[in-house]
Amino acid sequence: MPALKPFPASLALAAVLVLGCTAALLYTGTSRAADEAPATAARPALTVSTAQPQRGAVPLRLAANGNVAAWQEASIGAQSNGLRLDAVLVNVGDVVKAGQVLARFSPEVVQAELAQARASLLEAQAVAAEAAANAERARSLQATGALSQQQIQQFTTAGQTAQARVEAARALLQTQQLRLQHTQVRAPDSGVISARTATVGAVVGAGTELFRMVRQGRLEWRAEVTSTELARIQPGTKARVTGASGATTEGTVRMVAPTVDPQTRNALVYVDLPAKTDFRAGMFARGEFALGSTDALTIPQEALVVRDGFSYVFVLGPQQRVQQRKVQTGRRIADRVEILSGLEADASIAVRGAGFLNDGDLVRVSPAPAATSGLEKFKENRALALTSKAQAALI
Template structure:
């Protein structure tokens, strides 16, 4: 076994002393930390700011869904049969006025019929003039006895028959002139053309639809409302309608449907809409009926935490621990929401950050910023003479 020199012996002793000191320090460290933690008590989970509910007015809103439709649609069809379309002057989307010519038919056939009816009228008038003259001559001879009363009566009846034939010929002429007028298809009212089936060169029958028009260009929102909510709505109430594109317009309730669908138990509410380029007939839209204002208990939106499908707020107790309360929320008013139940008016609740808390957590309440007691007075400038003397 090799002998230890004095130098090696000193080094070994120094290493042993260092190891013993390290062991003592490591052994005593956790004990001091635990003692410090126990002396300080439990640590707060979060530093929060608190607020109290406030009374305020909120607008009562009733959400609903429905379709946008035309207020009234006009079907414009052909009133003559067997004629060829020669001109179509409007297309889908065009705005027309009442009486404007939309399309024309070939008028040649009807013009010939009008000429024939006019000639028949002239012939009937000539025959009526002759019959009337014969009746007048027969009346002048009645006193002389040259003609019997039966013959005189026959001449008078002939004159009346000729007059009736004139009236019939006149009616036939009027009918043909009316057919000639119907060779021009006119707009029955002002509005917007929504559909067109008219084609140049087509031969259509009477009653065939050529155009469809949205009367006055007016649209309406037909909202579906449950029968239980229907009594809350009155004609004249306002409604805000949002289209699929996000465009919003404000409409007015025109009428409520007199019946309820027995299958869905919903009723239609008709809301007049102003003209808007992004709202068209046939679109689906959602909206809200504005039903007036009411007094409510309001809290910031940031104070409401949704868990398990329910709304909650955290109330701070006197021991700085929070208690989670389930509440019922109502209408929104800007950045605040109405609480309908579950919260006392004098409660002190966590204003924000509740998503990071649990029921019973200890929190540190942030102190409200202290207002300045008095504005500091501005230092008066030192006169130059005093400054020089100093």
């Protein structure tokens, strides 16, 4: 049986040293990882600013849509038959005054007929004068018996008939005088010409429309309001109207329609608009009726986070950690949002940087900034957003 060789002492010593170094390295790495873990966990994820909800009076408004239309639109037409249009003096968009001449018809035919009517009146007056004299003479001879009662009655009737013909001739003369006046088409009121169909040289009949005019240049917004909201609007209610071009103006409710459309269940609310605006008849416009104010709890819109179709806020809790809260929102007023439920009035919520948070995140609260200008505030918000994104990328 072969004898075992003794294990070299140098190799044993080397093995002991290797095992010792390995154990030391493992212990050092474990200790360092244990020391760094709390530091990493304690590092704030994001820097945010906080605010508390505010309770106060919030304007109560009712939104509606509708069309802009003329307050009253006048139709201006020809009042005589068979006259030729000589001149058209206005066009669409012209501002006119009451009584201003808009167009002229040829007066020659009417002037000739007027002269004939004047001559007929003179003839009738002459005949009437003669008949009246004959009747007077017949009555004077009544006592003598030279004329019978029947003859006297005939002379009297002839005088009355002649006088009636005078009145008829006078009426015909007045008619021709009116026709002569109607050769000049005048504006019935002040306003703006909205349409023109008059053409120079055309021979038109009585009643043919020549112009349309927006009376006094007044426009109104005809807002469609549901029947359930109709009782909240009264004459005198103020409304802010915005056109498709972005132009806005203030109006006043003049009248609420007495009937409701049975198909849509909507009713029209007539809102008077100022005379000088950028609105035009036929435009579509949106608007809001001012219905007073109500007490409401609001938060900055920046603090509201919408995820998966739901609205959330982040409430600052113990140890600088945030809690995600689901809230129900209401109206939006400028840069604030009404909170209907889900948040207490004394809660502290994250505002700037809220969009980068998750439930349970550790945050560092920045001090409230002093009042700054709009440009400085924009730069500050931009810098904070970039910092938050950078911090989120490192985690």
